[in-house]
Amino acid sequence: MWEKATGVSKMLLKLICFVLCTLIAPNLTGLLGEDAPLPAPQNISILSTNMRHFLMWSPVTVQGETVRYSVEFQGEYEREYANESWIPICECSLITATVCNITEDISATVAYNLRVRAVNGAQRSEWGTLKGFFIRNTTSLTPPLMKVMADGYHLLVELENMGPAFQFCILYWEKGQESRMQQKMVKDVSSTIHLATMEAAAEYCVKAQTYVETINRSSSFSQTQCVRAPGNRSMWLITVLMSSAGFAVAALTLPFLAWKTRKIFQYSCCPIAVLPDTLKVPEPPTQLILCGREEAEQCDLMVHVMPPEEVLRLWIQETL
Known part of the structure; x- marks a missing residue:
């Protein structure tokens, strides 16, 4: 009897274990998985x-x-x-x-x-x-993207707009004359930047770097780009000399022409009229004017009023 009871108990235990493994374990695993924390992000x-x-x-x-x-x-x-x-x-x-x-x-x-x-x-x-x-x-600073152009004899450059915090240092020079290199600092790169007037047939080179004032740091320089000006060098020199001579002549002649023009307008619009000598009235001598005044004063002193009886008497005398 005891052995039979023990066998039944083992059967029940096996059944319970089966039920737990097949039905309850998956749900328990799901519940435990929801409570398990997520791992923190790595490699930040x-x-x-x-x-x-x-x-x-x-x-x-x-x-x-x-x-x-x-x-x-x-x-x-x-x-x-x-x-x-x-x-x-x-x-x-x-x-x-x-x-x-x-x-x-x-x-x-x-x-x-x-x-x-x-x-x-x-x-x-x-x-x-x-x-x-x-x-x-x-932060890592990189050089700006750059495009160098020659528009006639004008050396131009276009720079990448990297934002309001950036300024740009541009170096430019005539090839073979690096000792005379020139520098230009710019901030507004919304339009093409004019650097210099080139000599005919001469080659000019340009490079640039970024600069951020808030952190006081600069990038390395960009790759150097070079362009050549058009035309013949001797003709360019002749043009420059002729332009300089023309400017000098104009500077000397313009003041004279302005003075001459002013005189012409003055005599044309407002001429000065000169009377002939026959129409000029001579001024009376001062002595004559004074004499005339003295005689008038004497006449004024000699005039006196006579009564009517005296006037009648004098008339009768003259009549007789």
């Missing part, structure tokens, strides 16, 4: 070229699932004055790509720390942190 690095910064990392793989990532940064201010807080990068929140453009957030020349974590539904990985700090003045 930064690619920084020409003041554009990108954070990159290796993907976290979950079979049949799309893993997303979030990125945060911590600057000098956050470490020292904001309780070591972290700031999320909005453009890199829950993204599927394994690269994040952090250029706009790295706005000062200080040490930055960066971190990234993986997200899959309700699962969150630990933060994967960049080894060491990133400072933007370690």
